Amino acid sequence: MSANIGGRVLMGFFDENHKKIISAFMALKNKAVLLEKCTLRGDYTINKNDLPFIRVRNYYTNLKDVCDLPIVFMINEELSNMAARHYCPDLLLEIHDEKHLTPFVQINGKPARLSDDDFLSSVSDVRKLLSERINGMVSSLMLDFTVSAFSCFENWISKLYSGYAKKLEAEYEESRRAKIVELLARHGEADSEDAKTKCLEKILSVRSGYRSFPDKVNALFKMVDKKAYVRDINHDKEVIDFLGACRNTVHNSGVYRGKPREVTCNGVTYALQTNKAWYNQSYPQAIALLGELTEIYSALIKSLDDWPVEVVSEEDLDVVSMTQFEFGVNLVLRCDGETVFEDYLVNKLGVGRLQARNISRLLKKIKSAGFRDPEDFCVFELLTQDLLQSIDSKSA
Structure with a gap:
């Protein structure tokens, strides 16, 4: 263990095993980021652009979400431990004093009261959760995560x-x-009850149309x-x-x-x-x-x-804002107005200034090419560009 000196905590202050667990969860999130980028790069870029009207869900984004809860739990556990859990009694006392927690519970719609001993034991058990039983809580956390x-x-x-x-x-x-038809034919041709019984058993053993996960x-x-x-x-x-x-x-x-x-x-x-x-x-x-x-x-x-794209990802859209974005893009492609559209993206749709500026410059670049028919343009050509890297106005 070490002390807090000058506002900084020296290395070795936190629990070594918990640091490794936190790192493992974070490493798994990082693996999901890297594999999403390599496998579904368009999804990765759309989410990275952080536009307020579109997100894409896929296996990787869901896995990152799954990792978040244990990361929060383990970090909070370490921060609580760092404070020597001094505030736990105060928190429990405040919950009790403000009547958030009482000895009464509902059973079959009617109030029932714990004895004073049972109520005090319940409160004491919660305090032990944060000290004597924390390893068991981490084990339960791992089952939930699995x-x-x-x-x-x-x-x-x-x-x-x-x-x-x-x-x-x-x-x-x-x-x-075909298998059932064959077995039925054998059953009809069988010359003994024993042979018919065996055929019938095979017919009954043919699996249904249900497809299990394996x-x-x-x-x-x-x-x-x-x-x-x-x-x-x-x-x-x-x-x-x-x-x-x-x-x-x-x-x-x-x-x-x-x-x-x-x-x-x-x-x-x-x-x-x-x-x-x-x-x-x-x-x-x-x-x-x-x-x-x-x-x-x-x-x-x-x-x-x-594979069809809809089986590997799902769009989460603000339909109204997305429609406004698409309408604005198509309007700019047919006439001037990149600067006005940039301000509209920032002020009305909540897009960051850098992203809005890059969208405006990309539209200008597309228009300057001269050979693109606006009818053939898809807004996802914009959404899957890296909008967080400043685009040179000269190249646009």
Whole structure:
């Protein structure tokens, strides 16, 4: 530990393990930023431009959002610890004195009162959460993060699958029907009850048209260009299966009920033991394993080059402002008025001065080219330009 000297906290003041956990969460966010930039650069640029009327959601932006809560929790935990938690009793006392918290609770719509001993024990337990039980809270945080991070991956993989679902499910249904027809024919030709029973069991075992998440993953991997997929497909399936099993422990209060299983990634072996919670000695390593999902998703996107854009990203628009922006752009392309439009962007639509100036200069550049038909112009040509880097007026 060290002291605060001259307004600065010397190194070594904060908990070493917590610093590593915070860094691991931040590193995962940074990985999402880099992979979004490399994989969906247009989305990355639109969001970076920070225009008030459009944002784009995708797997990477959702994962960054998932990381935010544990980062806030862990940083607040360290700041609270730095203050030696002196303010916790004061906070609890103020909550009690202002009647935000009382011994009364609602049960079946009627008030019920805790005994004084039980109420005081409840308050004392909250104080212990911030000292004696903080490691258990970090463990719960990791389970919540595992659930959220994997669910984020599952959602966007399912959306990616939906871009091919019509074709894939038609092929699957045709194969399924052919198999059932064949088994029915065998059943009709069977010359004994035992043979008919076996055929019937096989008919009943033919899977329905429902496609589980593992089915969708396998279908996508079958479609990838094997030369373009830069990772080991079989190993990636093992990672997905393992983390899916970790996520599913949420249905058993964090306890794994299946057969023992393990996966090795980047030289580290992770294990799930029957009737035990998923635990790894290093939380940063566990966070890094979840980060593998980000690389798997990126590799899939890059090796499946014919997906519809709507299955990898969603626009979040202020429709009125976006319509006004589009109208203004089209008006400027047909007549002069770049300066007026720049002021309109700043004063009416809340666009930053630098972004507005660059939009104006880009429009001027497009008009000066002389060969562009305004009817063929799309505003996303502007939105996907880096508007935070000053554009030379001479080049425009």
